[in-house]
Amino acid sequence: MSGTAVAAPERQNPGVRARLGDLVRVAELDGRLLGMILTLILIEVGFGIYTGGQILSPVNLLTFATQAVEIAIIATGMVLVIVSRNIDLSVGSVLAVCAMTYAVLMHEIYPTTIGVDTPYGWLLALAIGIGIGCVLGAIQGFLIAYVNIPSFVVTLGGLLAFRGLVFDISGGSTQAPDDKAFVVLGGGALGSLGGTLSWALGALLIAVILAYLTYNRRRRRKFGFPVRPLWAEVLIAIGGSLIVLGGVYVSNAYHWPRGLIQQYAAAHNISPNGLDFEAGVPWPAVILLAVTVAITFLATKRKFGRYVYAIGGNPEAAELGGINTRWTIMRIYILMGFLCAISAAIASAQINGATNDLGGGYELLVISAAVIGGTSFAGGIGTIPGAVLGAIVIYALRYNLQYIGLASNNQDIVIAIVLVLAVAFDTFSRRRAT
Amino acid sequence: MSNQPIPDPAATSMPAAMAASHASVPLVEMRHINVAFGGVKAVDDVSVDLRPGEVVGLVGGNGAGKSTLMRALSGAHKADTGEILVDGSPMSITNPRDAKAIGIETIYQTLALADNIDAPANLFLGREMLTPVGSLDDSAMESATRKVMGRLNPNFKRFRAPVRNLSGGQRQSVAIARAVHFNARILIMDEPTAALGPAETAQVRDLIRQLKSEGLGIFLVSHDIHDVFDLAERVTVMYHGKVVATVDKAAVSVDEILGMIILGKPPSTQTSADLAAIQH
Numbered sequence: 274m275s276g277t278a279v280a281a282p283e284r285q286n287p288g289v290r291a292r293l294g295d296l297v298r299v300a301e302l303d304g305r306l307l308g309m310i311l312t313l314i315l316i317e318v319g320f321g322i323y324t325g326g327q328i329l330s331p332v333n334l335l336t337f338a339t340q341a342v343e344i345a346i347i348a349t350g351m352v353l354v355i356v357s358r359n360i361d362l363s364v365g366s367v368l369a370v371c372a373m374t375y376a377v378l379m380h381e382i383y384p385t386t387i388g389v390d391t392p393y394g395w396l397l398a399l400a401i402g403i404g405i406g407c408v409l410g411a412i413q414g415f416l417i418a419y420v421n422i423p424s425f426v427v428t429l430g431g432l433l434a435f436r437g438l439v440f441d442i443s444g445g446s447t448q449a450p451d452d453k454a455f456v457v458l459g460g461g462a463l464g465s466l467g468g469t470l471s472w473a474l475g476a477l478l479i480a481v482i483l484a485y486l487t488y489n490r491r492r493r494r495k496f497g498f499p500v501r502p503l504w505a506e507v508l509i510a511i512g513g514s515l516i517v518l519g520g521v522y523v524s525n526a527y528h529w530p531r532g533l534i535q536q537y538a539a540a541h542n543i544s545p546n547g548l549d550f551e552a553g554v555p556w557p558a559v560i561l562l563a564v565t566v567a568i569t570f571l572a573t574k575r576k577f578g579r580y581v582y583a584i585g586g587n588p589e590a591a592e593l594g595g596i597n598t599r600w601t602i603m604r605i606y607i608l609m610g611f612l613c614a615i616s617a618a619i620a621s622a623q624i625n626g627a628t629n630d631l632g633g634g635y636e637l638l639v640i641s642a643a644v645i646g647g648t649s650f651a652g653g654i655g656t657i658p659g660a661v662l663g664a665i666v667i668y669a670l671r672y673n674l675q676y677i678g679l680a681s682n683n684q685d686i687v688i689a690i691v692l693v694l695a696v697a698f699d700t701f702s703r704r705r706a707t
Numbered sequence: 708m709s710n711q712p713i714p715d716p717a718a719t720s721m722p723a724a725m726a727a728s729h730a731s732v733p734l735v736e737m738r739h740i741n742v743a744f745g746g747v748k749a750v751d752d753v754s755v756d757l758r759p760g761e762v763v764g765l766v767g768g769n770g771a772g773k774s775t776l777m778r779a780l781s782g783a784h785k786a787d788t789g790e791i792l793v794d795g796s797p798m799s800i801t802n803p804r805d806a807k808a809i810g811i812e813t814i815y816q817t818l819a820l821a822d823n824i825d826a827p828a829n830l831f832l833g834r835e836m837l838t839p840v841g842s843l844d845d846s847a848m849e850s851a852t853r854k855v856m857g858r859l860n861p862n863f864k865r866f867r868a869p870v871r872n873l874s875g876g877q878r879q880s881v882a883i884a885r886a887v888h889f890n891a892r893i894l895i896m897d898e899p900t901a902a903l904g905p906a907e908t909a910q911v912r913d914l915i916r917q918l919k920s921e922g923l924g925i926f927l928v929s930h931d932i933h934d935v936f937d938l939a940e941r942v943t944v945m946y947h948g949k950v951v952a953t954v955d956k957a958a959v960s961v962d963e964i965l966g967m968i969i970l971g972k973p974p975s976t977q978t979s980a981d982l983a984a985i986q987h
Contacts, residue, residue: 573843574842579828591821594821
C-alpha cells in the first residue's frame, strides 16, 4: 500500500553506521555482548528516569543482581547443553534436591550427629549436595549419551522425578534454618565482602584483565600474527576496569541498615552511634563471577569446550574427528548437576532453608537467559558471558517492572517479548552476515 | 586453492623412505570386506589393495558401495567381517582414531567440517595442540595452520573466521590441509573435486600428483571418470556392492570402464550388444 506521495524511507547515515561497525570489528569486540550491555544500560537509565532515580539506588541494583545469580549460574551450563544440540529441563528440580539436601542435613541430621554451626558442617553439606547434583547429572547424561534417549525426554523425566524426590527427602515439610556460616552464601549485608575486601577484589580483577590482555598481545606478537591496534587494547582495558570499579563502587555505596548495626553493637557491647559499615560485593556475585570465568575458560580454552562446540556445529564431523562425543555429552550433564548444586546453595542460603517448590519454573528462565544471551537452538553458537548478561537483563526487567507496580503476569509478557525480539534479532543479523 | 603446492621436506621425507623399503608389500590390503545395513549388503566380499606412491581409483554408480568400503578403512563404520592389513600386518580399525593412529587420513565428500569453528580448530579437531597446563594452544595451532595453508592455498587469509563464512574452495582446502598435515601415509579422497570449479579442480589434481610422488598411497573415489583416468594407476570398479574388476589403467579405455560401471561386467565378458546398448 505504498502511496506515490510517500517519500523514500529515511535511512540511517550509512557512514556513521559503517564506522561504528569498523570500530567493533577492528577492536575484535563481541558486538552481540556490547549490544546487551547497552540494552541493560538503556533499561536502567530508562527506569531510572521514570522513577526519578530511585531505582538506581545501590540497594535496588544489588537486589536484582543478587536475584539473577541463581539463574545466571545455571545458564552458563545451559549454554553448553544447547550448543551441543541438547536441552535440560530438569535444572529446577535438581536445584531443589540439592537445596533440600543442604537444609535437611543442617536442620534435621546435624543436631543429632555432628551438631549445628560447626566450623566444617556447612562445607560437608555443600560437598554432599554437590556430589548428589553431579550424580543426578551423570544419570541423565548417561541416558542421553549412551542409551540415546532424547535429552528432552530424559530431562522431562528428571523434572518430574527429582521434584518427587524433593518431597521424599524433606518428608513434605519446609526445612529451616541452615547453619549460620552457610547463610552467608546468600548475600545481603551480612553475606558480603565488606568495603576493604571489595576494593581488593576490584584491584585483583583489574590486574587480571591487564595481565590477560598483555599476555595475549605478546603471544600473538611472538607468532607474528596481526594484533589489535593499541588504542583498542587500551579502550578494552579502560572499559573493563570501569565496569569493575563501578561494580565495587555501587556495592560499597550500600551500607549496613540501622537495625543490623544496632544488633552488631549490642553483641559487641559498643555504642551504635557513629558505627557505619560498607556492605561491599555480595558473596553470590563473587561466586557468579568465579563460575563465569571458570566456565568461559572451560568452553573456550579446554578440549572439552572445543568438542562441545564441534559437536554442536557438526556432530558427524566431531565423530569423524575422533572425538569421544558420548563422554563429552555426559560430562556436560555432570557439569550441569554441579552448577545446579552451587546455585542451590545460594538459593537455600537466601531463604535460610529449603521449600519443596524451590526452583520451580527455573528451567524456562535459565533457557530464556541463554537464548537472550545469543545461544542458538540450531546448535554450535552461544557464549557464557552472553547467558549471564541474559539472566541479568531478565531480572533487571523483572525487578524494575515490579518496582513500578506492574503485576507479575504482565512482567512475564514483557520478558516474553524481549526473548522473542532477541531471537528475531539474532536470526536477522545471522542471515545478513552470511 | 591457488598455485602449485610446494613440497614440505619435513613432511615428505618419512613416507618416501617407507615407500622405498616396503615397495614389495602393499601399503593397504582390504580382504573380503562385508558391510550390511539391515538386509542390504552394501559391501559384499570386497578385496582391494593399494601400494605406496600409487593412486587407485574407485568408481561405480550410486550405491555401488565405494564410500561404504572407504568408511570401513577410515574407521567411520566398522566392517562386519573381513581383514584390513597395513604394511602386511592386520589392523583393528573400529573408529576414526584407530585409522588416524596408523596414518590413514580421509577427505570426506561432505568435508566433515564443524561450520561454527575456525580453520585451525577444524584442522586440529580431535588432535589439539596443548599448552604445558593442558589448555588449548590456539596460537600454536593458528601458526601451524598458516604454515600448511601457505603451502596449499596461499590466498587463504581468514584464519579466525568460522568456516561457514568461507567459500567452497577455501573449505575444501581446510579439509585437505587436515588430511595432509599429520604426515598421512594413506589418503582416502571421496569426491574431492565434486564441489569445485575448473581452476580449483586442476589444483587438487596437482596436489594429488604431488602427494603421490611423495610416496603416499591414495584411494580416489570419484564419479568423474576422467579425473580417475587422469590420476590413477589402477581402477577398481564396483557394482551393487561387489568388485567388477581391478584393472591397470594402461590396459583399458575410458569406454571400457564406463561399460563396467554401467553393466557390472568385466570387459572380456561384455558383448557387442551390451556396448551398443550403452551408446544409446
